[in-house]
Amino acid sequence: MKDLFGTHENKLDAKGRVSVPASFRNAWKDVPEMTLIIRPSAVPDCLEVWPEPTYEQFRQEVRALPKNTPERLAQETIVFSQAVPAEIDPQGRISIPADLAEEIGLSASVCFVGRGDYFQIWDPAKAKAFLKATRAHIHKVAIEAPSS
Amino acid sequence: MKDLFGTHENKLDAKGRVSVPASFRNAWKDVPEMTLIIRPSAVPDCLEVWPEPTYEQFRQEVRALPKNTPERLAQETIVFSQAVPAEIDPQGRISIPADLAEEIGLSASVCFVGRGDYFQIWDPAKAKAFLKATRAHIHKVAIEAPSS
DNA sequence: GGTCCTTTTGCCACTTTATGGGAAAACGTG
């Protein structure tokens, strides 16, 4: 389970399938037939996709919370209710559930964004805006720092 | 892993590949088949290229940050989403991903700038401007300092 | 100035990846 790097854009086909970038598949190929978990992210307009073995930690965190508290209920929602398992098919594709696709405004193309342990799924235009905002912030810091 | 010195200019081929200067390869040749990590720099209009073993420290820094904070998300973007691993091929070349090349305005030629532990990749004209601006800044400091 | 060696770079061939479409299987409904 190597880290996931980079951003990649692939096309949704008529059946709602899309190829997972080869570099992501290769990074995880030491666990064959691995299940993935797709869920909405805390970041608006994107989904998170986790390998099931890594996702186990979230489940344990939820179970450690005291029952029937607002935090526990909220975490149960995030970790279970809105999350769905998915498999990578023999051609390296996943199908994105229609309700989640709609939630983040997916249309023809899908942008995959590597985040180390997991990846994000975005509409390409929104992904670009998200990444650009971070870069702009970093450049601002780099330019301002020496003169201060 | 000796330090990288100097600046060198090489040409991109039709497929986005370019020879890494021999002096850089030689400086790193004690780690055979080393993976490199290419990412946008905090300095606008250039890329940074790090040896994977050195890059490990950045990954650990990210993982030490609390999840879902603005800092963590920004660092995940810098360290993973915009970074890509690259290998030096048997001819001593690396291929620069199209999106990163576009980001810094690369065209036919690539300028490699040694920075000790890592090197930068620039469009030659911009590299020249960057180095010149830095020298001017240093001269200014050298002249002003004694009079203060 | 000429020869040899290293480095760079163009080009071709091959492998891998992405994607469209068709057939079979599973599912749900009336």
Add this chain to the structure above:
DNA sequence: CACGTTTTCCCATAAAGTGGCAAAAGGACC
């Protein structure tokens, strides 16, 4: 139980990426 719909699997083609050879360019050293 039969039908239509949806999902999954598999094949085939297209596109992209990777590796390798070999010629050209550049330097070093006689």
